[in-house]
Amino acid sequence: MSEFSSLTQVLRHSGGQIRFFDMGRRVQKISADLFEKIENQQTPYPYPYLQHAWLALMIWNPKNKDQGVAWFLKLPLDEQGFLIQAVRDDLLGRLLKNAGGILQHEETGEMPEDALKDNPFSFKPDQEKMALFHAYSTLAASQPASQYYENAQQYFAGQAGFDNWQALGFQGIADLAVRHEKGSNSSILTKAIPLLPDVPFEVLCTCLESIEPDHKLFEALCVRAEQTLTRGTANANHIAALTRGLSNGRHSDRKQAIIKNILESDYALEPEVIVSIATRCSDSLQDPALLAVFLEKLAIGKAGQAGFSRVLSDLMFLPTLRALILMQFRNGERSEALTQAIGEMFGANFN
Template identity: 35%
Template sequence: MTEQIATLGQLLDGAGTNWRVFDIGRHITKLDKKQFLAIEQAQIPYPFPLAGHAWLAIQFWDRKASSEPYVWFLKFPVDEQSKLVCASRDHFANMVIEALGNDLTGAHADGKLDNNPYVFTPNANKLAAFNALLKVLLKQPASQYYEYTQLYFSGKLGFENWQSVAIQGIADFALRLNDGKNQAALQQAWEHLPADVLQPLSAMLEHVEIPPAFSEQLLSYAQHAIAQKDTLALCCALRAMSKAQAQTLTAQLVDSILQSDISTESDVLLTIAGRCFNLLTDAERLHIFMDNCAHHQEIAELFPSIFADLVAIPSVRPHLLGLLRKENRSETLARAIGRLFS
């Protein structure tokens, strides 16, 4: 690494680009530049690690040109305190400088980093959601699939005729929920949507701060799903509400789930841990949640895998470590915790 360049931010600034960075491991979340600098300098832990890595999307474009922005999808390992392993970042920066020099946006840049070990391709849902978000941020038109998707959610095509609805169209629709009549149409359509549409749709809505009126409808829908023991419908509603403006309603749903007959279902527990982790900073809710994980009997590795996932999240970590010292635990939870260290 050159002495002049100590961070990716400096690399991008030095190349004359404007840039912004997002976490895309969990929700797609924009990271503040000051926060990202502190992460790069290992002053603070990475806020949303997943599977031992920071999963980043860095969008950048030449300040002097009006060309389309470039995007790097990068994953870097984090240490046991969830701080960035700076040697990996340095290695990546060296490879960039070697491959591209100081011209990160030139015509020769395409494909030069394809075999870079830190570059990854997000799954289809995440990629579609990110593409949809960028078009909104850049004030560009949605994809060619958007209008057809709007027509589908209006009910005019018949909700059973979903086969021609593109994933990118669903992403554009979800990320433009505030446009025109999109939200009203979706609220009317929701209970009629087949699982083949609900699943990718909820995977897009988990990146959207949906408004309270929609959350209220989904809460009612989800409570009915709990009563019917319909885990698929419940998980879709939970994902759609996970980044909602009204987090009190999402918390209400999680608390209802944790007291229900399906409180130990693996899909439900994994959805809460993966999407609603911010609600597990409440020590009592976390205790109940981990107790439910301990009582799950079908997948032996469920409890240790959820524990490992949550203990890496800086906002949850102290509460989870506090649970290790708590005395009024059930015998099942105490045994499950004991097995972590045996």
């Protein structure tokens, strides 16, 4: 047993196929090599959310893909974003203890289902992320998509009419988004985006945040976003969904311009909109000019001081943003509202 010094070593020794997914801000893949570096404190966790790493571990038997387990772990990080070693050691000890004869699993590719159950670091993902994880996990294991996938394909292809969305399942939309590179799926989604009613479009956007859309699909999202903002009649939930749908697209001046347009509008005063930008568009906020507008709107937004402090404490945990935010805090041209919000969060003598 003592030959194992990391979770990754144990999982690899089981003979099963393993995949890691981040489940924090969005659902995204993490390579096994990167996770091993994370757990050995060779690199900070790349996607911290609320000072934790939100992880899904998927293990399946390559000889029998119906045999698989998934564990969801919420692991605390230190102030520099590194996994706390005592947490890793606790999980490793539990895995070795509960797996029992783990050496015997090497040939079967199996892992006891309860090997990491009932540990203090477990969490239950929300339904949206669970659907996306299921879509990614079946794709990774070369298993069929859910029973809702074909219905989603038919709907977004316009076969049943775009107003007939009530019977759509979220899982089917997640499967379609995750499999956007398969067959004609990307083309189907691209052509549908201008025609979709608000509700199915918003649901689609919550799935698109967890993929990297190709050029044409991203272009369709940008056009719809620009037209929606020009009309100015959408509600805050719709703008928040739009932001999420665009968030994982390629970085470009056009994308930055759309986010800037949102931030300069009254939509940015709404909690769901400003939070969607904070949690999904942190890369865009590395632009100092955009960050300055973001902070000013956050300071006067409807989320109040509690929202300001909560959002900023999360963003300042990101190494790429912490120094930039502190620079903005020390900007002599900041508004009185921002100065007051900073004082409430850090103390009136913050410097």
